[in-house]
Amino acid sequence: MTFGLLLLRLLLAALLCGHGTQKLFGWFGGAGPDGTAVVFERWGFVPGRRMVLVAGAAEVTGAASVAAGLLTPGGCAVVVGTMTVAAVASSPNGFWAQQGGCEVPFWYGAVAAVLAFTGPGGWSLDHAAGLDGLDGYGWGSGALALGLAAAAVPLTLRSRVLRARPQITTR
Numbered sequence: 001m002t003f004g005l006l007l008l009r010l011l012l013a014a015l016l017c018g019h020g021t022q023k024l025f026g027w028f029g030g031a032g033p034d035g036t037a038v039v040f041e042r043w044g045f046v047p048g049r050r051m052v053l054v055a056g057a058a059e060v061t062g063a064a065s066v067a068a069g070l071l072t073p074g075g076c077a078v079v080v081g082t083m084t085v086a087a088v089a090s091s092p093n094g095f096w097a098q099q100g101g102c103e104v105p106f107w108y109g110a111v112a113a114v115l116a117f118t119g120p121g122g123w124s125l126d127h128a129a130g131l132d133g134l135d136g137y138g139w140g141s142g143a144l145a146l147g148l149a150a151a152a153v154p155l156t157l158r159s160r161v162l163r164a165r166p167q168i169t170t171r
Contacts, residue, residue, distance in 0.1 A: 006069075009120055062075050
């Protein structure tokens with residue numbers, strides 16, 4: 001189980017880091033902060049560039065925590081919050097990724113939530129520092145609640161922006 005949790009953490013962290021650096025630096029075919037800001041503003045996240053920097057930094061920070069297994073519930077909360085915002089923004093396209101839906105951010109957030117409940121395993125900095133008690137129902141529930149509460153802030157601001165936009169009809 002220890003190796004399995006390490007592998008799960010490293011795979012999730014690699015994907016999160018990739019997405020974060022696409023936003024922050026344009027790596028891995030990403031559009032960088034300015035190109036991604038256009039998409040964020042279309043989704044209602046304004047100012048777009050600032051929101052891109054926050055999202056990218058959250059993805060990279062959460063990835064680092066998850067990969068190292070350091071203060072795991074906190075890192076998982078960051079990932080849950082960030083992926084909740086991403087999932088809501090892409091949910092009008094449905095669930096499945098091939099249609100631009102919320103499948104990928106949903107899955108990343110779900111894996112982070114599971115890790116918050118299970119803990120990072122024996123091959124982690126939490127374990128090396130004697131923080132093995134940062135797992136279980138209480139820590140997992142707390143990480144999930146904190147992530148969802150943090151997601152409420154940008155989602156509320158987005159909702160206000162979208163409501164203030166004129167509605168375009170096709171008639």
